[in-house]
Amino acid sequence: MEKIYFDYAATTPADPQVLEAMKPFFHENFGNPSSIHSFGREARGAMDDARQKVSSFLGARPEEIIFTSSGTEADNFALFGVLWANAAKGNHVVTTAIEHHAVLEPARFLEKLGYKVTSVRPDKDGIVHPEDIAAAMTDQTVLVSVMHANNEIGTIQPIKEIASLVKEKGAYMHTDAVQTVGHIPVNVDDLHVDLLSLSAHKFYGPKGVGCLYVRKGTRIAPFLRGGGQERHRRASTENIPGIVGCGKALEICSRSMASEAAEQTRLRDKLMAGVQKKIDRVYLNGHAVQRLPNNVNFSVEYIEGESMLLNLDMLGVAASTGSACTSGDLEPSHVLLSIGRPHELCHGSIRLTLGRYTREEEIDRFLDVFPKIVAKLRAMSPLYDKKP
């Protein structure tokens, strides 16, 4: 039985071309880019080339890209770095209730340290409204952080409109673009953002590499302190194989992204329509149109998400109940609660995320096996019987 992977939002396999590009930098070209000898210069050259690729993908300048160890580090860096460096301006951050934990937790910690944090709720489709962000801002607001697209329900936010209001009010705008970079166009000038986080393992690059884009002129304090790497903004010897892989992965995405997104949208819509046709009482989570090309998330009434996942896994189908970081957690998803889903529906949710290697036969196989799993689980549910 061939396994099916529908969890590309959790992570993607590295593209074979990415692996090839990375390989020499583990052994033959192992130099430290801070060394002035030829080994070091070779490593620095490779890093400069990767930085160029990342910056041109984002429409940024190379010196505005800071490589990090992950999307999580980039998010932490944005929040702490901007608040620390701008203490004279204010102590208030505005963010949303549906951010990834990589933003929620630093925001909570800032609150413990005495900073003020306001969390804005989205509407029932998961859209954050620009006027709600503007209303939450005060003259003490230093930073607004709103994710570009949600990792659970796939809703894409009107970042450009939000950022325009934020800039008018004189604060910095950060977006966590971990789920969008490599999947839909992301241009820092079009989005009007000052800071943007990305993570290579979400776009067929290696794990453990991310970037923080920081617009020229943005005041930000280092998060990791030590050596003078990354123009004194992020200490630690650079992960050269990872950085090379990140650049190569984005170079590939810049060529293939448009056609992949079109194909994934087609397969996503087929999957969504098939589920809604074959199963009663299923509810789509997230916006029907303003969503990532590869994301399907729905709640099935009277069934536990975990039971669906286990049954699918037994048939070789890998799916998720939400973000990889919270599955295995019995708490209902904070994202689904924020869009107003009742607890029962939060527990009955399933996320399927498609990717570069998804084939139509896999969608067909899912549409064949999933309704049977739902019927089997509902037959065991005392609640389902009682409903008309």
Ligand SMILES: Cc1ncc(COP(=O)(O)O)c(C=O)c1O
């Ligand atoms: C929206 C979002 N932000 C941040 C992260 C964290 O990225 P990383 O796994 O590189 O730390 C993820 C990963 O799931 C994510 O989906």
